[in-house]
Amino acid sequence: xxxxxxxxxxxxxxxxxxxxxxxxxxxxxxxxxxxxxxxxxxxxxxxxxxxxxxxxxxxxxxxxxxxxxxxxxxxxxxxxxxxxxxxxxxxxxxxxxxxxxxxxxxxxxxxxxxxxxxxxxxxxxxxxxxxxxxxxxxxxxxxxxxxxxxxxxxxxxxxxxxxxxxxxxxxxxxxxxxxxxxxxxxxxxxxxxxxxxxxxxxxxxxxxxx
Amino acid sequence: xxxxxxxxxxxxxxxxxxxxxxxxxxxxxxxxxxxxxxxxxxxxxxxxxxxxxxxxxxxxxxxxxxxxxxxxxxxxxxxxxxxxxxxxxxxxxxxxxxxxxxxxxxxxxxxxxxxxxxxxxxxxxxxxxxxxxxxxxxxxxxxxxxxxxxxxxxxxxxxxxxxxxxxxxxxxxxxxxxxxxxxxxxxxxxxxxxxxxxxxxxxxxxxxxx
DNA sequence: TGCATATCTTATCGTTGTCAAGATTGGCTT
DNA sequence: AAGCCAATCTTGACAACGATAAGATATGCA
Numbered sequence: 001x002x003x004x005x006x007x008x009x010x011x012x013x014x015x016x017x018x019x020x021x022x023x024x025x026x027x028x029x030x031x032x033x034x035x036x037x038x039x040x041x042x043x044x045x046x047x048x049x050x051x052x053x054x055x056x057x058x059x060x061x062x063x064x065x066x067x068x069x070x071x072x073x074x075x076x077x078x079x080x081x082x083x084x085x086x087x088x089x090x091x092x093x094x095x096x097x098x099x100x101x102x103x104x105x106x107x108x109x110x111x112x113x114x115x116x117x118x119x120x121x122x123x124x125x126x127x128x129x130x131x132x133x134x135x136x137x138x139x140x141x142x143x144x145x146x147x148x149x150x151x152x153x154x155x156x157x158x159x160x161x162x163x164x165x166x167x168x169x170x171x172x173x174x175x176x177x178x179x180x181x182x183x184x185x186x187x188x189x190x191x192x193x194x195x196x197x198x199x200x201x202x203x204x205x206x207x208x209x210x
Numbered sequence: 211x212x213x214x215x216x217x218x219x220x221x222x223x224x225x226x227x228x229x230x231x232x233x234x235x236x237x238x239x240x241x242x243x244x245x246x247x248x249x250x251x252x253x254x255x256x257x258x259x260x261x262x263x264x265x266x267x268x269x270x271x272x273x274x275x276x277x278x279x280x281x282x283x284x285x286x287x288x289x290x291x292x293x294x295x296x297x298x299x300x301x302x303x304x305x306x307x308x309x310x311x312x313x314x315x316x317x318x319x320x321x322x323x324x325x326x327x328x329x330x331x332x333x334x335x336x337x338x339x340x341x342x343x344x345x346x347x348x349x350x351x352x353x354x355x356x357x358x359x360x361x362x363x364x365x366x367x368x369x370x371x372x373x374x375x376x377x378x379x380x381x382x383x384x385x386x387x388x389x390x391x392x393x394x395x396x397x398x399x400x401x402x403x404x405x406x407x408x409x410x411x412x413x414x415x416x417x418x419x420x
Numbered sequence: 421t422g423c424a425t426a427t428c429t430t431a432t433c434g435t436t437g438t439c440a441a442g443a444t445t446g447g448c449t450t
Numbered sequence: 451a452a453g454c455c456a457a458t459c460t461t462g463a464c465a466a467c468g469a470t471a472a473g474a475t476a477t478g479c480a
Contacts, residue, residue: 017427040467049429051470056427060468115380123385155390159381160407167377170325171369175333180365197370200414201407224459248436259460261439266458270437 018056020046025067026110035109039063061120068117071110072125075103076132083136092140093202097165097195098188100133104169111169137161144202157202164198228266228276230256235277236320245319249273271330278327281320282335285313286342293346302350303412307375307405308398310343314379321379347371354412367412374408 024045028037039060040050057063082099086092104111118124128134141157142148168191171177181190224230234255238247249270250260267273292309296302314321328334338344351367352358378401381387391400 038467039469050468051430052428054469118384119380122383129386152390152393156394156403157407159387159390160404163377163381163404164374164408165377166381167373167375170329170380171373171376173332174328176339177369180362180369183362184366193366194370194373197367197411198374198408201410227458249438250436260437261461262459264438 017046017048017052021048021053021056021063022066022070025063026070029067029109029113030107032109035112037064037109037113061117064113065117067110068114069125069127071107071114072128072132074107074110075100075114076128076136078103079133079136091144091196091199091203093137093144093161093199094192094195096133096136096140097161097168097199098191100165101169101172101191101195105172115166134158134162141202146202160201161199164195168194168198224258224262227256227258227262231263231266231273232276232280235273236280239277239319239323240317242319245322247274247319247323271327274323275327277320278324279335279337281317281324282338282342284317284320285310285324286338286346288313289343289346301354301406301409301413303347303354303371303409304402304405306343306346306350307371307378307409308401310375311379311382311401311405315382325376344368344372351412356412370411371409374405378404378408 021042025037025042028041028045029035039053042063043050043053046052053063057066079096079099082102083092083095086095124134125132138154138158141154141161146154146157148154172187172191177190181187184190184193231252235247235252238251238255239245249263252273253260253263256262263273267276289306289309292312293302293305296305334344335342348364348368351364351371356364356367358364382397382401387400391397394400394403
């Protein structure tokens with residue numbers, strides 16, 4: 001393994017090192033299986049000295065924050081795309097959940113960074129609620145019969161769905177589930193079944209059974 | 211801060227250093243807010259050299275494994291205790307979920323180690339399924355009307371409950387939920403509502419509505 | 421043109437995980 | 451009971467890490 005690309009005589013001032021560092025970080029997260037990304041490795045990948053990042057990020061966690069924000073954007077985009085491809089007859093809430101979990105399966109390191117970052121801040125990224133994936137969930141809930149004027153009811157349901165999706169995303173890889181997956185006919189069917197159970201309450205709301 | 215207890219002239223051979231290291235680790239996890247426990251710090255706390263642990267654990271992750279196993283045991287114990295105190299009229303499944311989340315709230319560092327360890331092994335600790343908290347969930351599911359002979363149905367429901375509980379445990383601290391918590395009358399009520407929604411399918415099973 | 425400032429580098433510190441080699445001890449063999 | 455072996459613990463070392471300080475270099479504005 002050669003030391004990245006040293007040949008190119010980069011000018012002393014990089015131009016947009018911040019951007020380059022974020023992209024280098026994303027590249028490493030996609031490549032590495034273990035998500036423990038090192039700030040020095042990111043600098044190396046970007047072709048700068050170990051101390052250079054500190055002129056653009058206060059510390060390592062701020063770089064991870066930037067990577068997390070990109071990740072949440074990417075997730076929302078993918079969920080929107082998957083939702084557009086969903087058959088009208090199918091449960092759109094479950095489709096969103098499957099898209100969420102699929103993203104976490106295909107980008108495990110990035111997803112880990114995304115959620116760790118949220119946990120450190122004890123908050124979801126604000127954009128998520130306003131224009132991101134959370135809004136898609138709320139729309140699907142209203143579509144499935146929830147009263148849009150009942151703000152707290154909607155909030156409760158959205159919270160429940162989000163927690164369920166995250167829980168499934170973090171556990172779906174466990175080996176104990178293999179027999180059940182096989183029995184149900186694969187991981188997608190497994191996800192459909194589990195998420196279907198957990199979002200049953202949305203269907204229940206259609207009939208005002210209290 | 212003094213260097214733990216150096217005064218006691220410990221004999222060259224410790225007696226049961228493995229045990230002492232696990233307990234030192236647990237002590238540090240309870241004290242530290244950030245769960246990043248350092249192997250050297252554990253050795254320091256136990257009063258031995260930085261290399262001593264390597265005669266009892268292959269590497270740092272094996273020490274964490276041992277801490278995780280203790281944690282899962284402790285969780286099962288607490289869930290059993292909480293379940294015993296539950297009012298017969300209340301939903302036992304929700305009570306178990308609340309106990310689970312409460313444990314993760316009161317022992318965040320230990321819980322993090324527990325779950326990280328599970329994720330690294332892509333498996334829950336085996337004792338969990340056989341005699342631990344998972345069995346309590348299955349019992350509660352059967353009690354709520356699930357057909358005990360339908361193994362895969364029970365597995366699916368248990369899986370769903372476990373995923374939901376984990377998801378809630380990891381997100382309950384988010385600030386975005388504060389308004390909803392306040393509206394529902396506190397965190398316990400919040401948990402009861404969210405977990406109640408997510409485990410609605412268990413109640414549904416009572417009536418064979420398909 | 422000249423200078424303040426932003427940017428990047430080199431050098432360094434303290435910490436960590438891990439290993440190798442030596443010191444010390446407990447227990448088994450005879 | 452004497453002696454050796456293996457387990458245990460120590461010291462010492464290495465590479466990698468996050469982070470800071472001090473110096474080099476380029477940019478942009480006066």
